[in-house]
Amino acid sequence: MMLSISDLLSPVLLAYVAIAGAYLLVLPLATFLYLKQRWYTAGSIERLLLYFLVFLFFPGLLLLSPFLNFRPEERQLES
Numbered sequence: 001m002m003l004s005i006s007d008l009l010s011p012v013l014l015a016y017v018a019i020a021g022a023y024l025l026v027l028p029l030a031t032f033l034y035l036k037q038r039w040y041t042a043g044s045i046e047r048l049l050l051y052f053l054v055f056l057f058f059p060g061l062l063l064l065s066p067f068l069n070f071r072p073e074e075r076q077l078e079s
Helices: 005-038 044-056 058-067
Strands: none
Touching: 005 044, 005 058, 044 058
């Protein structure tokens, strides 16, 4: 029994969509959350790892950046 091209195309297409989704959405979101959590307390080696992750997932970070806001929260001053 021979497999047609359409039988082979669907698993390959599904694999490409899964890999692209992980590279452009899931892993950059995890990088964003890790950056938010560890930015001010990271040591020198960990900061180097953070810079590498930003370099590696830069396209996905660009896609997510308009929707995420990680600015510091406003301080409440007591007077």
